[in-house]
Amino acid sequence: MSKKIPAGLVLASASPRRRELLLQLMPGIKLHILPADLDESLITSETGTARVLRLAEAKAAAVKTSLPKEFANYPILAADTEVVLKGVPLGKPESFDHAVALLEQLSGCSHQVITAVHLQEDKQAQQAVITTEVSFKSLTKDEIVAYVATGEPMDKAGGYGIQGLGAAFVTSIQGSYSNVVGLPLETVYLQLRQLGYTVI
Numbered sequence: 001m002s003k004k005i006p007a008g009l010v011l012a013s014a015s016p017r018r019r020e021l022l023l024q025l026m027p028g029i030k031l032h033i034l035p036a037d038l039d040e041s042l043i044t045s046e047t048g049t050a051r052v053l054r055l056a057e058a059k060a061a062a063v064k065t066s067l068p069k070e071f072a073n074y075p076i077l078a079a080d081t082e083v084v085l086k087g088v089p090l091g092k093p094e095s096f097d098h099a100v101a102l103l104e105q106l107s108g109c110s111h112q113v114i115t116a117v118h119l120q121e122d123k124q125a126q127q128a129v130i131t132t133e134v135s136f137k138s139l140t141k142d143e144i145v146a147y148v149a150t151g152e153p154m155d156k157a158g159g160y161g162i163q164g165l166g167a168a169f170v171t172s173i174q175g176s177y178s179n180v181v182g183l184p185l186e187t188v189y190l191q192l193r194q195l196g197y198t199v200i
């Protein structure tokens with residue numbers, strides 16, 4: 001059977017984690033990284049699921065309009081990750097104190113990490129939202145402040161990174177690990193297959 005492998009892929013993301021995860025799935029792929037410059041401020045009435053779907057689709061649409069000619073036929077992959085606590089999307093920390101406040105809310109509780117993935121090829125689009133349940137141990141103020149001082153929380157939804165020092169706070173996880181880091185690989189794999197591509 002002949003394999004259909006994409007000649008290249010456009011990753012509509014500034015996230016180094018998404019780049020690394022995608023290369024884990026497709027080590028030889030020619031990647032064109034084109035971050036979308038969007039307003040990602042929280043809309044208070046919007047659910048987490050609606051938000052991640054809207055943003056993942058908007059990121060793909062934004063880069064589609066500015067693609068250099070040589071990448072015009074490549075599939076476009078975009079994603080958005082959000083941390084949701086008791087139904088409320090938390091966003092990313094806006095300051096040191098905000099990061100401390102977010103981690104105080106996550107302390108001793110379970111929350112959901114949701115990622116929407118949008119894979120676009122020509123007029124065909126694959127979309128999915130994946131949820132992972134994550135539980136945190138109870139945190140002291142001192143450990144929260146020391147963690148925020150490392151700088152790790154600042155560019156991450158919910159103010160922590162499970163792939164970094166943040167792992168020290170996680171007591172359990174139910175669902176996809178790569179989803180928490182920003183790109184659920186089992187979903188990207190399925191979406192690529194649905195477009196007819198062979199990955200493995």
Ligand SMILES: Cc1cn([C@H]2C[C@H](O)[C@@H](COP(=O)(O)OP(=O)(O)OP(=O)(O)O)O2)c(=O)[nH]c1=O
Nearest residue numbers: 013014015080081156157160161162180181182
């Ligand atoms: C919860 C959690 C989030 N994150 C990251 C994944 C995402 O990169 C980020 C959520 O913000 P996003 O807006 O989804 O992504 P981004 O701004 O980093 O990149 P882009 O929009 O250009 O694609 O939080 C971790 O790296 N580890 C974690 O444990």
